[in-house]
Amino acid sequence: MIERPKSPQSAAAAEQQLKEPVVFIIDDDLSVRRALTNLFESVGLHVAAFGSAPEMLQQRLPDVASCLVLDIRLPGLSGLDLQTELAKVNIHIPIIFITGHGDIPMTVRAMKGGAVDFLTKPFRDQDLLDAVVKAIEQDRRRREVAKAVAGLKSLFETLTPREREVLALVAAGLMNKQIAAELGLAEITVKIHRGHIMRKMGARSLADLIRMAESLGIGRGKPMPTT
Amino acid sequence: MIERPKSPQSAAAAEQQLKEPVVFIIDDDLSVRRALTNLFESVGLHVAAFGSAPEMLQQRLPDVASCLVLDIRLPGLSGLDLQTELAKVNIHIPIIFITGHGDIPMTVRAMKGGAVDFLTKPFRDQDLLDAVVKAIEQDRRRREVAKAVAGLKSLFETLTPREREVLALVAAGLMNKQIAAELGLAEITVKIHRGHIMRKMGARSLADLIRMAESLGIGRGKPMPTT
DNA sequence: GAGGAGCCCATACGAAGGTTTGTAGTCGCG
DNA sequence: CGCGACTACAAACCTTCGTATGGGCTCCTC
Numbered sequence: 001m002i003e004r005p006k007s008p009q010s011a012a013a014a015e016q017q018l019k020e021p022v023v024f025i026i027d028d029d030l031s032v033r034r035a036l037t038n039l040f041e042s043v044g045l046h047v048a049a050f051g052s053a054p055e056m057l058q059q060r061l062p063d064v065a066s067c068l069v070l071d072i073r074l075p076g077l078s079g080l081d082l083q084t085e086l087a088k089v090n091i092h093i094p095i096i097f098i099t100g101h102g103d104i105p106m107t108v109r110a111m112k113g114g115a116v117d118f119l120t121k122p123f124r125d126q127d128l129l130d131a132v133v134k135a136i137e138q139d140r141r142r143r144e145v146a147k148a149v150a151g152l153k154s155l156f157e158t159l160t161p162r163e164r165e166v167l168a169l170v171a172a173g174l175m176n177k178q179i180a181a182e183l184g185l186a187e188i189t190v191k192i193h194r195g196h197i198m199r200k201m202g203a204r205s206l207a208d209l210i211r212m213a214e215s216l217g218i219g220r221g222k223p224m225p226t227t
Numbered sequence: 228m229i230e231r232p233k234s235p236q237s238a239a240a241a242e243q244q245l246k247e248p249v250v251f252i253i254d255d256d257l258s259v260r261r262a263l264t265n266l267f268e269s270v271g272l273h274v275a276a277f278g279s280a281p282e283m284l285q286q287r288l289p290d291v292a293s294c295l296v297l298d299i300r301l302p303g304l305s306g307l308d309l310q311t312e313l314a315k316v317n318i319h320i321p322i323i324f325i326t327g328h329g330d331i332p333m334t335v336r337a338m339k340g341g342a343v344d345f346l347t348k349p350f351r352d353q354d355l356l357d358a359v360v361k362a363i364e365q366d367r368r369r370r371e372v373a374k375a376v377a378g379l380k381s382l383f384e385t386l387t388p389r390e391r392e393v394l395a396l397v398a399a400g401l402m403n404k405q406i407a408a409e410l411g412l413a414e415i416t417v418k419i420h421r422g423h424i425m426r427k428m429g430a431r432s433l434a435d436l437i438r439m440a441e442s443l444g445i446g447r448g449k450p451m452p453t454t
Numbered sequence: 455g456a457g458g459a460g461c462c463c464a465t466a467c468g469a470a471g472g473t474t475t476g477t478a479g480t481c482g483c484g
Numbered sequence: 485c486g487c488g489a490c491t492a493c494a495a496a497c498c499t500t501c502g503t504a505t506g507g508g509c510t511c512c513t514c
Contacts, residue, residue, distance in 0.1 A: 104334050108345045111338035118335045160460060173432025176501070186463055191502060193461095198502095205400030210437040387490060403471070416492055418472060425472095433471095 021136045022066040024093070025049040026056055026082070028074055036069060039125055040132065053077040053085075061091065065143060067116070067135035069128070072099040072106060080106065083113045092142060094135035098123065152212055158200050166193040170206075171213035248363045249293040251320070252276040253283055253309070255301055263296060266352055267359065280304040280312075288318065292370060294343070294362035296355070299326040299333060307333065310340045319369060321362035325350065379439055385427050393420040397433075398440035 023040045025047060027033050033049040040047045050056040053074060072079035083095055097110050100121040107118050116138065117131040159167065162183075169179040176194070180187040203209035250267045252274060254260050260276040267274045277283040280301060299306035310322055324337050327348040334345050343365065344358040386394065389410075396406040403421070407414045430436035 102331055104329055104331065104345065104347050107331050107334045108338065111335065112344075117339075118331065120331050162461065171434055173434035175432075175499095185461095187500095188464070189462055191500095192463090195502065205402075206433060207398060207400035207437050210434050211441065214438065214441065389491065402469095412491095413493055414470095415494070418470095419492085422472065 019064060020046050021064055021140070022046045022048055022062060023132055023136075024056060024066060024068040025070075026051075026053055026068065026074065026079075027071040027098075028052060029071075032071070036128075039128070043129060045132070053079075053082040057082075057085070061093070063143075065136050065140035067094045067096060067132055067139055069096050069098060069132065072097050072102055072110065080109055080113070083110065083115065087113065092139075094139050096128070096131045096135055098128070149215055152201075152215055155201050155212075156216055159197060163193050163197050163200070166190060167197050167201075167209075167213060168218055170194060170197070171210055171218050246291060247273050248367070249273045249275055249289060249291055250359055250363075251283060251293060251295045252297075253278075253280055253295065253301065253306075254298040254325075255279060256298075259298070263355075266355070270356060272359070280306075280309040284309075284312070288320070290370075292363050292367035294321045294323060294359055294366055296323050296325060296359065299324045299329055299337065307336055307340070310337065310342065314340065319366075321366050323355070323358045323362055325355070376442055379428075379442055382428050382439075383443055386424060390420050390424050390427070393417060394424050394436075394440060395445055397421060397424070398437055398445050 023045050025033055025036050025040075027036070027049070028051050030051070033051070037047045037049050048056075048059070054077060070079045070082065074082075077085070079095075079097055079099075086093065086095075092114075094116045095110075095114070096116050097107075097118045098121060099106070099118075102118070102120055110118055116135040119128060119131065156164070165183060166179060169182055174182065176190045177187050179185075180190045183190070197203075198209060201209060201212055203212060250272050252260055252263050252267075254263070254276070255278050257278070260278070264274045264276050275283075275286070277286075281304065297306045297309065301309070304312070306322075306324055306326075313320065313322075319341075321343045322337075322341070323343050324334075324345045325348060326333070326345075329345070329347055337345055343362040346355060346358065383391070392410060393406060396409055401409065403417045404414050406412075407417045410417070424430075425436060428436060428439055430439060
């Protein structure tokens with residue numbers, strides 16, 4: 001459950017394994033990569049630059065707030081394609097597109113796909129920096145929420161099947177005797193399950209438990225769009 | 228609390244006061260308005276068309292699912308400006324932009340501002356219809372949620388100041404005796420307030436009440452981005 | 455085949471939640 | 485000034501919750 005890779009395979013991802021945000025760059029033009037790298041490093045941001053999408057996809061993405069500065073026009077897998085791919089694999093890194101020759105449909109598709117910003121060359125360095133800072137902050141918040149939910153999920157998984165059933169009915173607001181009837185149990189049994197649930201979930205009050213269940217999409221909530 | 232206007236002041240808004248969705252159109256070109264109106268009416272959608280933004284702003288917007296098809300280039304108040312204005316006044320109608328001469332920055336601004344879609348002329352009728360249908364569905368869902376929250380709010384407003392304090396602490400998961408201590412009351416008094424709260428809010432269980440409090444941003448929730 | 459996990463239940467008891475009935479003080483308003 | 489609201493509390497009573505102790509069953513694994 002707790003896994004912590006100790007042998008980083010990529011130099012790029014390795015050095016900022018800790019907590020510093022990282023800006024990923026994908027651009028097939030080396031001089032652009034260099035310029036962007038310099039720009040970001042000049043404000044103290046860590047950078048990992050790649051010449052193509054596949055190069056980046058091979059990497060183990062570090063578990064820190066990050067964003068991706070992406071040229072929309074790339075040989076092979078285009079920027080938009082990469083955006084689609086990442087979404088498919090459930091990687092939600094915020095993307096900032098840059099392009100020299102973009103058009104409106106491309107822009108619309110990118111923004112609909114959740115892009116943070118879309119800049120046309122030439123752009124002001126400051127605009128890109130602003131977008132990057134904003135994107136990283138957004139990713140940081142997203143990761144916070146995701147981590148919290150993941151924590152809840154792992155707690156939930158320590159529950160036995162029966163306990164999960166009981167939890168669902170508790171979250172629905174039924175009384176112990178109603179839950180017992182529903183599941184064909186004695187009330188005392190429900191109480192015991194309930195006690196286990198509270199302890200395992202680390203809930204300090206019913207209000208707590210209800211909110212946890214809500215976050216997990218149990219009882220009355222609709223399933224979350226995942227991490 | 229229940230208000231239902233019976234004297235519609237605008238013909239346009241009047242005829243679909245009931246439940247049919249409405250497509251608003253703003254375009255300074257009469258022929259475009261006509262064409263779009265025909266297009267939408269041909270698929271059974273109600274339409275209200277205007278030649279400029281102020282014309283529409285004067286209207287009483289009907290309380291039904293709707294969307295706005297907006298030319299980005301308008302004399303006076305531009306489409307983007309209107310989008311900004313509407314956001315300021317807390318009107319969240321989904322907007323579909325259409326334009327003949329758009330550029331990417333405009334597109335980005337529009338999409339960042341929450342636009343549903345951004346079409347460039349010439350576009351396929353079907354694309355516009357798809358966008359409109361999607362936008363209306365989105366608005367319908369938003370209105371549902373907003374209505375539910377508004378209902379909760381009006382219930383909450385029937386609570387006395389003291390009852391609200393108690394509710395907050397209940398939602399935080401405190402026991403009656405703790406709430407009593409916190410507020411300098413006897414436990415029995417808290418129980419009585421609690422009973423009133425349950426009845427006034429129409430909560431059928433504590434789980435119910437907790438979720439209501441959550442929706443209202445009470446206890447542990449963060450304030451919602453409003454309606 | 456001993457141990458553990460998961461499930462079920464009884465008895466017993468104390469703690470917490472909730473209602474009813476009745477009392478009482480303060481305020482503001484018509 | 486009387487009435488209604490909001491507030492607060494007590495006594496009495498019942499329900500619901502929660503836990504502890506102890507017992508029993510099945511299934512699976514080491």
